[in-house]
Amino acid sequence: MxxxxxxxxxxxxxxxxxxxxxxxxxxxxxxxxxxxxxxxxxxxxxxxxxxxxxxxxxxxxxxxxxxxxxxxxxxxxxxxxxxxxxxxxxxxxxxxxxxxxxxxxxxxxxxPRKLPASVGGDLAGVFVVRDFTDADRLAEEMKPGKHALIVGGGYIGLEAAAVARSSGLDVTVIEMADRILQRVASAATSNLVRNIHTTRGVDIREGAGLVRLVGTDGRVTAAELTDGTTIPVDLVIVGIGVxxxxxxxxxxxxxxxxxxxxxxxxxxxxxxxxxxxxxxxxxxxxxxxxxxxxxxxxxxxxxxxxxxAGGEAPYEPKPWFWSDQYDVKLQIAGFGLGHDETVVRAGQREGSVSVWYFMGGKLIAVDALNDAKAYVTGKKLLDLGLTPDRSILDDPQADLKTLLP
CATH class of the missing domain: 3.50.50.60 (FAD/NAD(P)-binding domain)
Structure with a gap:
């Protein structure tokens, strides 16, 4: 043994x-x-x-x-x-x-990265979510009518924004980069996800960072932003990476x-x-x-x-991810790093859409929003190392199954 x-x-x-x-x-x-x-x-x-x-x-x-x-x-x-x-x-x-x-x-x-104490990260009402005890403490604060500030416009921050908004809170998202999801997704996907949130009343401020959190009696009450504004907040959820x-x-x-x-x-x-x-x-x-x-x-x-256990096969990553926000399921196949072109394709169901990433004419990733068919097709193409026929991809009435061998 x-x-x-x-x-x-x-x-x-x-x-x-x-x-x-x-x-x-x-x-x-x-x-x-x-x-x-x-x-x-x-x-x-x-x-x-x-x-x-x-x-x-x-x-x-x-x-x-x-x-x-x-x-x-x-x-x-x-x-x-x-x-x-x-x-x-x-x-x-x-x-x-x-x-x-x-x-x-x-x-x-x-x-999860935390905000430093020098900008108010140690104030009561400031949260990261790593384990169930963090989630338990945050759940006690998620009351309708409160104002939540989400620091970070990546997937973690946006998922938190969706939960807070669905719970009846007013929500502001700040993202220092020019757009949400800038590090992990195309501009096309950022635009689609931004619209999902703004149509539900989330205030998304891109190119806006945090100067500091302001507290009263040790609890956060406001946030000073790099755009020169100060907004009242009842709680802060930090989603700035890990x-x-x-x-x-x-x-x-x-x-x-x-x-x-x-x-x-x-x-x-x-x-x-x-x-x-x-x-x-x-x-x-x-x-x-x-x-x-x-x-x-x-x-x-x-x-x-x-x-x-005695095998000898190497691990060959075939990346896929997902993110649930409101009633939208975003499924991602592949790794879009380095893409130089995207194609946005409307799905056959209302509200479904997919973004196809190419680098040097080759398919490298697919983002599918409420479009399981696009996700499954894209993932199979990626697994097979194939690039789809663009005439079929560009035709919203074409059956994606015809892209597969």
Whole structure:
């Protein structure tokens, strides 16, 4: 039997790794070290259905608590790894104990960026959402008639804006860049998503940053913006990106670059140490990328599990993402980085639309808003390495199925 596998983390990647190993009939001893008090649970609903109180924590759990014992998985909750000794192959834990490992899997995830205290980030009423306790505190504040300021116009900020607006709050979104979603989507997609929010009464201010938050008796009451205005606010939700949790790896002498650098097998420079999920920087098409998605966390973790169980296939990312905002489901296939052309195509259902990304004439990504057919077709084309016939794509009456071989 192989030596003990120690998994650092209790999120999507950590769970996917151990679940896949047991599904592959791998019987090695496994210990999961999870900083949170809860057994592993889904994160995406935290800022949506859980925040709206449409789901409780039990429904978010990947498996019941009993599953871990039934599958001989030792899980240490409310415990963190404080140091890695790669020579001795041990990890030190926050409770003062140590664990020996044969292999070590780092699934440490990422942490939302917070506003610094110098601009009011430590005031009461200022939130980030990383775990269910953050969502619980925010839910208590989401009352109709309040004014919420969303700092950041990426997907996290816009999803928060949708939940706040749906809960009856007045909402202002500020984005320092020239447009929302500038880092992750085309101008065409930004325009479509902006319209979704503004037609529902959200005030979106692009090219506007935060100077500082103003507080009274330690609680946020207003925000001074770089456009020269000051707006009253009752609560602030911060969505300005995340930082990979790579400090533990860095201190252990592993290579990091806003994430733990791994090869196509998920291995670090130490052949007995792996990393996966949001914390991992992996090779993709002659680049190094870090993919912050459920899909990548699961697929990469399962690829590492297969390798540990005796396989030898590299992990080849096929990125896809999604974002739920109001009654709109945005599905994304591919990676639009570096695109030089987009085609906007109206779907056959009212309100459905897709944006097709090209680079040098080749299809590289598709954004589909309430258009499952466009998403499925685009994803299949990307998986096959094919570029669609533009005459069919440009004809809104044409059947997208004809694009597939």
């Amino acid at each position: 192989a030596g003990r596998l120690v998994v650092v983390g209790g999120g999507q990647a950590a769970f996917a790794l151990v679940a896949k190993l047991r599904a592959l009939k791998d019987e090695r001893p496994i210990t999961m070290v999870a900083a949170e008090a809860s057994h592993p649970y889904q994160r995406p609903p935290l800022s949506k259905k859980y925040l709206l109180r449409e789901m409780n924590l039990d429904r978010l759990l990947y498996r019941p608590e009993s599953w871990y014992g039934e599958h001989a998985i030792d899980i240490r909750l409310s415990t963190s790894v404080t140091a890695i000794d790669r020579i001795g192959k041990t990890v030190s834990l926050s409770d003062g104990s140590t664990l020996e490992y044969g292999d070590l899997a780092l699934a440490t995830g990422s942490t 930082v990979a949790n790579d400090a533990l790896a860095r201190e252990a002498g592993l290579e990091v670059a806003n994430g733990i650098v791994v090869d196509c097998f998920g291995r670090t420079l130490d052949s007995h140490v792996y990393a996966m999920g949001d914390c991992a920087v992996l090779p993709w098409k002659d680049m190094r990328i870090r993919l912050e998605s459920v899909q990548n966390a699961v697929d990469q973790a399962e690829a590492v599990a297969a390798l540990l």
